[in-house]
Amino acid sequence: MSFSNVYEDPDRAASYARLEFPGTYYLAYRDLPEILGDGAGRLALDFGCGTGRSTRFIAGLGFDVVGVDIATEMLEQARQIDPGGDYRLALDGDLTRLGSERFDVVVAVFTFDNIPGLDRKVSILEQLAERLEAKGRIVILVSSPDIYTNEWSSFTTSAFPENRDAKSGDLVRIVMRDVEDGRAVEDVVCTDEDYRTVFADAGLRVVDVAQPLGRDDEPFDWISEIEIAAWTIYALEK
Numbered sequence: 001m002s003f004s005n006v007y008e009d010p011d012r013a014a015s016y017a018r019l020e021f022p023g024t025y026y027l028a029y030r031d032l033p034e035i036l037g038d039g040a041g042r043l044a045l046d047f048g049c050g051t052g053r054s055t056r057f058i059a060g061l062g063f064d065v066v067g068v069d070i071a072t073e074m075l076e077q078a079r080q081i082d083p084g085g086d087y088r089l090a091l092d093g094d095l096t097r098l099g100s101e102r103f104d105v106v107v108a109v110f111t112f113d114n115i116p117g118l119d120r121k122v123s124i125l126e127q128l129a130e131r132l133e134a135k136g137r138i139v140i141l142v143s144s145p146d147i148y149t150n151e152w153s154s155f156t157t158s159a160f161p162e163n164r165d166a167k168s169g170d171l172v173r174i175v176m177r178d179v180e181d182g183r184a185v186e187d188v189v190c191t192d193e194d195y196r197t198v199f200a201d202a203g204l205r206v207v208d209v210a211q212p213l214g215r216d217d218e219p220f221d222w223i224s225e226i227e228i229a230a231w232t233i234y235a236l237e238k
């Protein structure tokens, strides 16, 4: 399978930079403050920070945060929006630019949807785990396989019926409704079972799992969100 990171593209990056927390994205972020806790006096690494939306969110919880990403196009946007932020380039799994820094929390929001191969996921998680303080936690938020076969407030997959036949590790397509760039995003689908194998192989144990569902009283036009979870959030410790 040939997979390229769709975010290494200036137009996509500019479009993504205008995205905040609409619809289904709201559900990705809604429960993170409770999961991450008070950031005062704590250092966080935002792995796959993109245009800095997740980094700014984590900073808003009081953390000192370093954002890293593999896509220079996304980092340029992050630095423009947040000139005071700390955004660094991390070539695939190479975190040497972080020096010897260690983090209380490592967060990866949507990043693992764009990392192909179980071995690569393991190797990246091992490197992230090395960056953790002794009692630190890795929180990774990923797309559930269901996101690629249903309709959502923020996404459509109706043009990609072949997603239904995708096995864990296969490439899938999805279109974001909240951005101007209507081109499909290519992700790699990964089952809960495979993620758990990856975590175990990286020496990490799952201490908490959340699958946020939409609620009737929320100000969005939910489609599948009340019945089916679009996202899975894993909290991991060494």
Ligand SMILES: C[S@@+](CC[C@H](N)C(=O)[O-])C[C@H]1O[C@@H](n2cnc3c(N)ncnc32)[C@H](O)[C@@H]1O
Pocket: 005, 007, 008, 047, 048, 049, 050, 051, 052, 053, 054, 068, 069, 070, 071, 074, 090, 091, 092, 093, 108, 109, 110, 111, 114, 115
């Ligand atoms: C969907 S964006 C999410 C950005 C941000 N976390 C947010 O919530 O808005 C996923 C990001 O992961 C980055 N990414 C993918 N593979 C990566 C890798 N191996 N190392 C670092 N970043 C990576 C992509 O370049 C992209 O910016």
